[in-house]
Amino acid sequence: MSKDRFLRAVEEIVEADAGTLQGNEALSGINGWDSMAVLGFIAFADSECGLTVAPKSIVAAKTLDDLYRLLTPATAG
Amino acid sequence: MFAAIRRIAYYLPAQTLDNAQLAAEFEDWTAEKISEKTGIDARHIAAPGECVSDMAIAAARKLFGTGACAAGDVDFILLCTQSPDYFLPTTACLVQHALGIPATAGALDFNLGCSGWVYGLGLAQGLIQTGQARRVLLLTSETYSKYIHARDKSVRTIFGDAAAATLVEAHEGEGGPFLGPFVYGTDGSGAENLMVPAGAMREPSNETTGRVEADGQGNARSRDNLYMNGAEIFNFTLKTVPASVEELLRRSGLSLDEVDLFVFHQANQYMLQHLRKKLKIPAERFSIRMRACGNTVSSTIPIALADELEAGNLHAGQRVMAVGFGVGYSWAAALLRWV
Structure with a gap:
């Protein structure tokens, strides 16, 4: 999973313009990062990475980069 | 002889909660966004004092109205709910009396949520195919709205109240199991x-x-x-x-x-x-x-x-x-x- 693909997917989930997210953004500052977006991220991890991401790990994530790290098997909950 | 679904009818309470109403209460979501994300345009909400038995009775009456069977033909009631009228007595007993189902019928409540209808089919099949009943009225009825806080959009946007009546009966025709x-x-x-x-x-x-x-x-x-x-x-x-x-x-x-x-x-x-x-x-x-x-x-x-x-x-x-x-x-x- 490339970081670029991850960022484009998050942009789609939160309905942000393509190419606007870099990774260092705080999740709390992203418009559209809400409970439905969390479901979108879980669905993305499942369909694109075959991973089950624990919701507690998502809640603990502060930035997009933290979320991206959850998509590597070693750190996914 | 195998059990089969003969007829289904359902009842929705008159009052509705639509996305425009929700969007007016929750400023960060538009009606369009709620519709797009949930796939729901409206939820029906039981009136104050309208309870699970009332809705189950209404659904059963609609089913009887189709001519599939009469109240007097039912010999078992299975009622699935997690929001019963009372802790006790059993809601299915209230429904039996209100519908005029014979006193020779069995009746019980079972407490399950979203898996309940499928479990109810399994129970109905067991009753029918062991000869304990011939016509099972499977009722599912919930008033989750009465549990939901008005300021909780995580559940208020999703859940609606309803009851369904499913007639499961012994079927003598070929082609089973059904x-x-x-x-x-x-x-x-x-x-x-x-x-x-x-x-x-x-x-x-x-x-x-x-x-x-x-x-x-x-x-x-x-x-x-x-x-x-x-x-x-x-x-x-x-x-x-x-x-x-x-x-x-x-x-x-x-x-x-x-x-x-x-x-x-x-x-x-x-x-x-x-x-x-x-x-x-x-x-x-x-x-x-x-x-x-x-x-x-x-x-x-x-x-x-x-x-x-x-x-x-x-x-x-x-x-x-x-x-x-x-x-x-x-x-x-x-x-x-x-x-």
């Missing part, structure tokens, strides 16, 4: 992710349980209210639903292509579409019927089936896979052959 195989599952480790924490014996309601608190996501509720951890529930469905579908196909000796219609519990459209794609089920054989009533818990599957029948999408001889999953955790899948 119900089954069944796949069941239970995992109580997920109990806390969809629950009403207070109000029963473990934690009786008091001033403390009634204290409303914000949850950090813009929602508010007390321990007397319904709580749902949507993300945990989603993970649970990803783990159990595909596995249940595959196990049911294995037990049936069928491939996915040999099932004419898939009717899953109508949890929310987003979750359903993800499961559909994950399982590679074509959209035209996958029922999504929640736009006008939302997630009605144990009634979503019979409501969807009734709507598919009404739309002419379900015919005698066709195979349907029904999958219920949710609170408990509890889940069940069954293959049905329509008669």
